[in-house]
Amino acid sequence: MVVNQLAQPRLMAELPRITALDRRPLSDALAHAGQVTQARIGFALSGLDSPVAAAMHYAVAGGKSLRAFLALESARLHDINPAAAVGAAAAIECLHAYSLVHDDLPCMDDDDLRRGQPTVHRKWDEATAVLAGDALQALAFELVCQAECSARARLNLAMTLANASGVRGMVGGQAADIAAETANAPLGLDDIIALQAGKTGALISWSALVGARMAEAERGPLSIYGQALGLAFQIADDVLDETGDATVVGKAVGKDAAAGKATFVSLLGLDGAKSRAGDLVQEACDALSVYGGNADTLKDAARFVIARTH
């Protein structure tokens, strides 16, 4: 057993050729985002054959690749070849995957199923799940530093990713969510919006801003888009938890209602929640009007987020 300490992946040329992300139907663009992201992460893990490395591979596979797509597409919107943004796209998928692996742990949400497959701690064990999550977070920061842009822009990407994923972002939102389950007073709508802005919104917003950060360009429109999209995404998740079929959704459903948790559906009603999500998607699309037709695929993505079945 030899730990290949600090061995950097060599010969970047070995990375499967990544072509520019042309304008294409959303489904193709999402599939492409998943493909190039997986390839980049696979390359970063090349030569490793430990259970932890296998669990890392497993954890990043099979998702929607929405965040990677947002990163690549926002790069294209800024005339940056998406191939230059693959480091950032792969980073956000690693970050997202680590959060799912840890959230699924018995001491957290205790889920057995994720993306239609056994969760990492069920397929391996808890120690492997903790370590694979930890290593995926580290890999995210290694990858984001390798986006192809100025050193200043890369630093900005790394620092904002750290902030969005930490105690003032994703982890803070997750902690507030757990605290709410044990609190006596149920959360109100503003509390849930703030909570979700951290838990889900921060990483989605970051993804949508990748191109603007790489180009060191104006972030206003994509910032509005990302925040509206993040909230719409979470409302849609609550709707799916209420109405979805576990075999299609790929994870347990109905847990929130069973636990008596306040959700967007419990607070707004099913129709109210769907209507609110629709308004947010409209807001997200309107924010991109400055980009004209170039932003059409991002607008499609916003509509997809509330129409999805999984």
Next chain:
Amino acid sequence: MVVNQLAQPRLMAELPRITALDRRPLSDALAHAGQVTQARIGFALSGLDSPVAAAMHYAVAGGKSLRAFLALESARLHDINPAAAVGAAAAIECLHAYSLVHDDLPCMDDDDLRRGQPTVHRKWDEATAVLAGDALQALAFELVCQAECSARARLNLAMTLANASGVRGMVGGQAADIAAETANAPLGLDDIIALQAGKTGALISWSALVGARMAEAERGPLSIYGQALGLAFQIADDVLDETGDATVVGKAVGKDAAAGKATFVSLLGLDGAKSRAGDLVQEACDALSVYGGNADTLKDAARFVIARTH
């Protein structure tokens, strides 16, 4: 409950004034490193009052601050005011603290005592320990990006920290350590050296190289120093596990021997392990001869590492 999403700590001027680390006795230098690091981390967590934030505070307190000291002292060795390196020093202490919080979890080493205090999952609960560790890792990357040096040097610090702490460094070593416990064949000396180079050595080496990376200077001597120091540190840990008193060491001792694990002591004998650690400290000190008297405190630190009682 409001999650203060993406709120950056404001007014850096509020950070307690950090004076240059003058040449001083090792004990003072270690205490100073701990003090400025705690202040920087406390500032980063200011305004947060969640259990996870409290657990993060708790986890970074009370350690030896060896890694922070190495970072600050190697900066001084390169004529960099240590105040400029506080971001890197605080980062490495966050990273180290997160690794201890997760290693102590029931599914990993299952320890109740750390630094003489209850471990985080004993004082709070497992979910808080997982999240506090996760957020400490994110905070490490946020802080390391704030070392005061060129953007290129900061990127280099961030990327190498990610590599040293991930599946090819610290996490890889920890995973190999766990795998070894369940394997049939006991590890040999080379295996253990490789394992520890990841588990403990990678972060110690990184710390010692902070100044050279910030100054974009030659890394050879500090690289040899850091690697020898890291290995000596782990041998000393094994010696302490065999001979130490839990009330002084601040954590459980004798666990490795009880578990029949191969350690430096089991492979080299107690005297052989001490002798090997002594040789490594000599190697570490010799490597610093190019710096003359300026490296005296770093040499003292190497001697301290094998003489310590906790």
